[in-house]
Amino acid sequence: MNIFLYELKAYRKSTLVWTFSLLAIVTMFMSFYPSISKDIDQFTKLLEGFPEPVRKAFGLQLDNMGTIMGFYSYMFLYLTLCGAIQGMNLGISVLSKETRDKTADFLLTKPVTRVNILTAKLMATAVSLILTNAVYMIGAGMMASQVKTEDYSMKIFVMISLTLLFIQLIFLVLGLLLSVLFARIKSVLTVSLGVVFCFFFIGMLAATGGDEAKRFLSPFKYFDTAYIIEHSSYEAPYLLAGIGIIAASLITSYIAYMKKDIHAG
Amino acid sequence: MNVIEIKNLTKTYGKARGITNISFNVEEGEIFGFIGPNGAGKSTTIRTLLSLIYPTGGSAKIFGKDCIESAHEIAKDIGYLPSEVFYYDNMKVMDLLKYSASFYKKDCWKRIMELAEIMDLDLNKKIDDLSLGNKKKVGIVQGLLHDPKLIILDEPTSGLDPLMQQKFFELLEQVNKKGATILFSSHILSEVQRLCDRVAIIKEGQIVQVEKISILKENNHKKFKIETKEKISPAFFQLAGVNNVEAHDDTISFLFRGDINTVMRKMAEIDIVNLWIEEPDLEEIFMHYYVKEA
Structure with missing residues (x-):
């Protein structure tokens, strides 16, 4: 419990910064909505000028851009990009910051098992992400109800917003896995930006092709907002793939961390 | 009772040398020195004892429990x-x-206050703002605040000024008297000589010798330097145990190891002006372990 509380406190600042950044993005985008929905016909015409693959890559769905959920799901792509970076940063830092700050010796010579250390640390990161999402969802919900031009389904709004947390958790465990497998990560941000953007572009490419199998390659494409709006549900195969990635990465990370030699500075 | 039992402990890292077949015991209540040059394997051994790294062979027990399996209990x-x-x-x-x-x-609070007082440590400062020596003090208090039965120190004195070093050694002697066992790793011989009862000497990943400090000194050479009235030929001291005989004008010097009486009888035969018999310091004793065989 002491490790959990300490870690949670250590993430306080970064959690606040990320939460407010996400809120700022959603506020900014949503404030465009009233004017876009007013001129949606012209806007659609303008967008039609782009070739279809490009529109797909950028997540533009012409038929529902004029509805608040359609617009929300379009901008949501960029929110998940941000959120993924937050998740990945946390995941990579969890263990690598102990090596970088040379505090691993301190922690690992205390009467706690490595499993307990990792669990406490992961719980702290998960709680940070959940708090971020809770605050985000309240803020985004308030913003949506301010700018809406017609009623929308609260359920769909929550379902779309929840995918942010899913994606963050996937990147959290991927980051953790990277930090356990590769001995020394000097700069967390470089690695996490690299990996996240890589998956983001893979996701963009996958979206243009129309080949459903390609979507498995990028966690960004596991939750198709158009599908969620239409069916009010997630797509089971991709949801399972996400859960599978989380489970496999966690198990591998735990095993690798148990066996890992902790070297001095 | 042995607090630490190390048996054939081996750790190899690919090509780089780790430690090979290390075995020694540390008894309850002793201050045990672990000495060797930098890179000899002291830290590797200690980190294995603490299960920070895992051995590739052999085993180590602390308080009779396997130091990998029961790591968190031992800790x-x-x-x-x-x-x-x-x-x-x-x-x-x-x-x-x-x-x-x-x-x-x-509840460690009382002990923290005591230790901070002894080590003259300001508890209200930020760790960021501390000098190296003061950070070291934080480390010392941190390592002792729970009244551990076994204290493991890996080159602990670097960064401490001589006065603090003195206080620190006194503190260690105090907790040792109360029953704590201490494993003290260092490459500074005088520290070990000052504190320890026994030492293990490690060189290139292997234990060269485990011995009481007093015996190490006894078993070793004494330095003789004799000033005589008349010049004496080096051949005069051709005795078993005499080495490095050097004669300059009216002084003759040599190293001797063995029964001191034989030299004394021999010396009685000559007319002596002055005589020096010196204990070699540990430095000289260890030097021959340190120097790599050519």
Whole structure:
């Protein structure tokens, strides 16, 4: 419990910064909505000028851009990009910051098992992400109800917003896995930006092709907002793939961390 | 009773040398020196004892329990001070010590205050702002605050000024008298000579010798230097155990190892003006372990 509380406190600042950044993005985008929905016909015409693959890559769905959920799901792509970076940063830092700050010796010579250390640390990161999402969802919900031009389904709004947390958790465990497998990560941000953007572009490419199998390659494409709006549900195969990635990465990370030699500075 | 039992402990890292077949025991209540040049394998051995790294062969027991399997249990009674101390920077000294104490299920507050007083440590400063020596003090307090039964020190004195070093040694002697066993790793011989009962000498990943400090000194050469009235030929001291005979004008010097009476009888035959018999210091004793065989 002491490790959990300490870690949670250590993430306080970064959690606040990320939460407010996400809120700022959603506020900014949503404030465009009233004017876009007013001129949606012209806007659609303008967008039609782009070739279809490009529109797909950028997540533009012409038929529902004029509805608040359609617009929300379009901008949501960029929110998940941000959120993924937050998740990945946390995941990579969890263990690598102990090596970088040379505090691993301190922690690992205390009467706690490595499993307990990792669990406490992961719980702290998960709680940070959940708090971020809770605050985000309240803020985004308030913003949506301010700018809406017609009623929308609260359920769909929550379902779309929840995918942010899913994606963050996937990147959290991927980051953790990277930090356990590769001995020394000097700069967390470089690695996490690299990996996240890589998956983001893979996701963009996958979206243009129309080949459903390609979507498995990028966690960004596991939750198709158009599908969620239409069916009010997630797509089971991709949801399972996400859960599978989380489970496999966690198990591998735990095993690798148990066996890992902790070297001095 | 042995507090630490190390049997054939081996750790190899690919090509780089680790440690090979290390075996020695540390008895309850002793201050055991672990000495060798930098890179000889001292830290590797210690980190294995603390299960920070895992051995590729052999085993080690602390308090009779396997130090890998029962690592977290053993850790309750171990205090460890690494050679380089780095702690969570944006914390106050007090917060770090409280965090450290929170891992042990006992009230350490009184002991923290005592130790901080002895080591002259300001608890309200941020760790970030501390000098190397003061960070080291935080490490010392952190390692001792839970009254550990075994204290493992990896080159603990670097960065401490001589006065603090003195206080630190006194502190160690004090906790040792109360029953704590100490494993003290160092490459500074005078420290070991000052504190330890027994030493293990490690060189290139292998234990060269484990011995009482007093015996190490007894078993070794004494330095003789004799000033005589008349010049004496070096051949005069051709005795078993005499080495490195050097004669300059009316002085003759040599190293001797063995029964001192034989030399004394021999010396009685000559007319002596002055005589020096010196104990070699540990430095000289260890030197021959240190120097790599050519």
